[in-house]
Amino acid sequence: MAATRSIESYVSDICKYIDELDYRNLSDVYETLHKMRASLKDKHYLNYWKVLQCIGEVAANKLIYMVVKSPQACCREHRVSHLLHVIGFFSECLTTVAFIKRINTYKIDLLPVIFSALEQREYPELVRKGFVVLYRMIIVGKSTLVAPYLKHGIIRHIFQQIKCRQGDFGIYCLEAVSYCAKILAALLQLGDKEARRSILKSNVINELNVYVVKLKKSKIDLEGVKDVLQFHDRVRILTSGFYSQLKPEEWIPKDKLMEELDQFLEVFIFCSSPACRKLETQNEKFLYCGQCKLSRYCSSHCQKQHWKQCHKVMCLRDHGPNL
Numbered sequence: 001m002a003a004t005r006s007i008e009s010y011v012s013d014i015c016k017y018i019d020e021l022d023y024r025n026l027s028d029v030y031e032t033l034h035k036m037r038a039s040l041k042d043k044h045y046l047n048y049w050k051v052l053q054c055i056g057e058v059a060a061n062k063l064i065y066m067v068v069k070s071p072q073a074c075c076r077e078h079r080v081s082h083l084l085h086v087i088g089f090f091s092e093c094l095t096t097v098a099f100i101k102r103i104n105t106y107k108i109d110l111l112p113v114i115f116s117a118l119e120q121r122e123y124p125e126l127v128r129k130g131f132v133v134l135y136r137m138i139i140v141g142k143s144t145l146v147a148p149y150l151k152h153g154i155i156r157h158i159f160q161q162i163k164c165r166q167g168d169f170g171i172y173c174l175e176a177v178s179y180c181a182k183i184l185a186a187l188l189q190l191g192d193k194e195a196r197r198s199i200l201k202s203n204v205i206n207e208l209n210v211y212v213v214k215l216k217k218s219k220i221d222l223e224g225v226k227d228v229l230q231f232h233d234r235v236r237i238l239t240s241g242f243y244s245q246l247k248p249e250e251w252i253p254k255d256k257l258m259e260e261l262d263q264f265l266e267v268f269i270f271c272s273s274p275a276c277r278k279l280e281t282q283n284e285k286f287l288y289c290g291q292c293k294l295s296r297y298c299s300s301h302c303q304k305q306h307w308k309q310c311h312k313v314m315c316l317r318d319h320g321p322n323l
Contacts, residue, residue, distance in 0.1 A: 008274050033048060036051070056098055147194075149187065200239060
């Protein structure tokens with residue numbers, strides 16, 4: 001993004017690309033955001049977070065529409081590459097809690113696309129991005145929202161992911177199995193007794209156990225091994241007899257899961273008004289919108305300005321029982 005260009009102008013162009021399903025330009029945006037995040041210059045790094053927050057404020061519903069339509073929006077031979085661009089860009093945007101909460105209300109529409117990404121096992125980067133999206137949606141969503149994931153076959157997908165990787169301990173396979181274990185642990189922690197029963201009745205835990213036994217016997221020393229073993233231990237504990245006697249609210253609190261997402265979720269919190277660059281600090285906390293409880297503002301002036309600009313529409317969408 002050019003130094004002289006405003007955030008509002010850049011976000012406006014991104015919204016245009018999303019509206020037009022312009023995968024090529026969105027791919028360029030994705031690369032630019034990566035560079036901004038990795039930049040050693042504070043200005044670029046701050047711009048990265050402001051751009052993502054603005055997209056969440058003004059284009060959440062458009063981005064969801066793009067993701068849902070992406071599998072049908074191109075010919076079959078280009079579908080995977082387009083899906084990679086879309087899911088990649090989408091996962092990059094899932095760095096603000098407010099945005100994840102917004103898109104969680106559309107999870108039933110999004111899940112088939114995400115599961116489609118997970119099935120492309122010959123494209124490990126696409127599978128990884130699919131897992132990132134799925135995991136963040138589960139963690140940030142309320143515990144009452146676990147049921148739709150189970151209904152749409154998440155356990156079957158996790159089982160297939162682990163089964164097809166039995167005996168394969170490459171970096172990408174370890175990462176995929178690690179995410180499977182993470183998601184299983186999250187479902188066990190956040191779901192009710194019915195959710196736990198569904199998981200325990202399936203063979204997914206046994207399949208994970210078999211993978212871990214083989215992994216330990218292999219004695220390989222790769223970066224992903226530690227994560228697999230760590231989350232397998234958590235799954236094992238959560239399925240033990242001790243936890244089966246507890247009520248759902250007595251299990252490991254959701255706050256512990258959120259702590260693990262700190263490295264991914266918003267580092268800087270800006271005023272939600274796109275034109276404002278003010279940052280929230282420990283000494284100066286912003287006030288949330290009283291209706292949606294998602295957008296936050298440094299002043300009543302910014303809130304009124306944003307309401308007139310676009311938040312009135314977004315707020316009415318956000319305000320509902322699922323958020």
